[in-house]
Amino acid sequence: MIVWQKPNAFRILFTLRGSVIPHIYLQVLLITLLSAVISAVQHWIPGSFPSYGAAPFTLLGIALSLFLGFRNNASYQRWWEGRCLWGQLVYDARSFTRQVLSFIDDDTDSGQRAQRSMVELTIAFTHALRHRLRNTCPWENVERFVAPEHHAGMRKAGNLPEYLLRLIGKELSRSRREQLTSDLMIQNMDERVTSMTIVLAACERIHNTPLPFAYTLLVHRTTYLYCFMLPFGLATSLGWVTPLVCGVIAYTFFGLDALNEEITNPFGVDANNLALTSISRTIEINLLEALGETDLPPELMSEGGYLQ
Known part of the structure; x- marks a missing residue:
C-alpha cells in the first residue's frame, strides 16, 4: 500500500511507484501515435477525414465516464470493506487476548499453557488468513505458533485459518472442562472467535467473488473503441x-480502468492493495507483548512510500 506522509505536488506529478502508468503506457502511446498519424494525414491531405461534431463523442464520453465511475465505486467499496474487516480482526485479536489473559486461571501450569496456546493460535490465524487471501505459502509464519502435534493435521487442512479457529475452540472447551474460567467468560471468548470466523468468511467472499466479467468486458471494449475513434473526430x-x-484522455480512461482492476482484489500485493503484512505484524507484536515477551519482531516501516 502506498503511504505518503507529506505529499509533494512536484513529486506526485512524476512518481511512478503506485501509479498505473507502468500498466497502461503502451495503450496511451498507441493512441498518441495513432492520433499523430491521423493529424499528419489531415494536415498534408486536407479533407481526408470528414468533420464531425463533438456531440457523438461527448455523449459516448459521458456514458463511458458513468460506467467507469460505477465500476470505480464498486471496486473501492470492496477495498474499503476489506480494510474494515482487517480492522475488525485487530479488535477481535486484542480483545480475545485480553479476555484470555484476564479471566483464565493462570495459577496452574495448565492455565498458563492454555493462555499461551490460544494467544499464539490467534497470531497463527492472522498470518494464515493473510497467506490464504494472497495464495502464498504460510508455513514459515504459522508453524512456530502452533504446537508440533498439530503440524500434520494443519498441513492436511483444506482451509488453514478455519482449522486454527477449531483448535482455539478446542482449547476453550478444555479450559471449560478443567474449570479454568467461568461458563460466562467462555461464552464471551467464544463470541470473539465467532467474530474472527465472520471476518474469515467475509474476506473469502471478497477474494472469491470477482466483479461480473460481462460488465468488465463492456468497460474494456468501450474504452478502447472510444479512444481509437476520438482522433478521427x-x-x-x-x-x-x-x-x-x-x-491525456486515454491516460484518464485507461488509468481508471487499470486502477479499478487493481483494487478489485484488495488483498493482493500490488502497490495499491492493503498492507496485510504490516497489519499482521502489528497484531503479532501486540499479542506477544501481552504474553510478556521481550524479543519482539520489529514493526514494518514503509520503504519508498510503500508498506507491505
Whole structure:
C-alpha cells in the first residue's frame, strides 16, 4: 500500500511507484501515435477525414465516464470493506487476548499453557488468513505458533485459518472442562472467535467473488473503441494538438480502468492493495507483548512510500 506522509505536488506529478502508468503506457502511446498519424494525414491531405461534431463523442464520453465511475465505486467499496474487516480482526485479536489473559486461571501450569496456546493460535490465524487471501505459502509464519502435534493435521487442512479457529475452540472447551474460567467468560471468548470466523468468511467472499466479467468486458471494449475513434473526430478541428488531447484522455480512461482492476482484489500485493503484512505484524507484536515477551519482531516501516 502506498503511504505518503507529506505529499509533494512536484513529486506526485512524476512518481511512478503506485501509479498505473507502468500498466497502461503502451495503450496511451498507441493512441498518441495513432492520433499523430491521423493529424499528419489531415494536415498534408486536407479533407481526408470528414468533420464531425463533438456531440457523438461527448455523449459516448459521458456514458463511458458513468460506467467507469460505477465500476470505480464498486471496486473501492470492496477495498474499503476489506480494510474494515482487517480492522475488525485487530479488535477481535486484542480483545480475545485480553479476555484470555484476564479471566483464565493462570495459577496452574495448565492455565498458563492454555493462555499461551490460544494467544499464539490467534497470531497463527492472522498470518494464515493473510497467506490464504494472497495464495502464498504460510508455513514459515504459522508453524512456530502452533504446537508440533498439530503440524500434520494443519498441513492436511483444506482451509488453514478455519482449522486454527477449531483448535482455539478446542482449547476453550478444555479450559471449560478443567474449570479454568467461568461458563460466562467462555461464552464471551467464544463470541470473539465467532467474530474472527465472520471476518474469515467475509474476506473469502471478497477474494472469491470477482466483479461480473460481462460488465468488465463492456468497460474494456468501450474504452478502447472510444479512444481509437476520438482522433478521427478531433483531427480536423484541433490539428497537431490532437495527439496531446487524445493522450491525456486515454491516460484518464485507461488509468481508471487499470486502477479499478487493481483494487478489485484488495488483498493482493500490488502497490495499491492493503498492507496485510504490516497489519499482521502489528497484531503479532501486540499479542506477544501481552504474553510478556521481550524479543519482539520489529514493526514494518514503509520503504519508498510503500508498506507491505
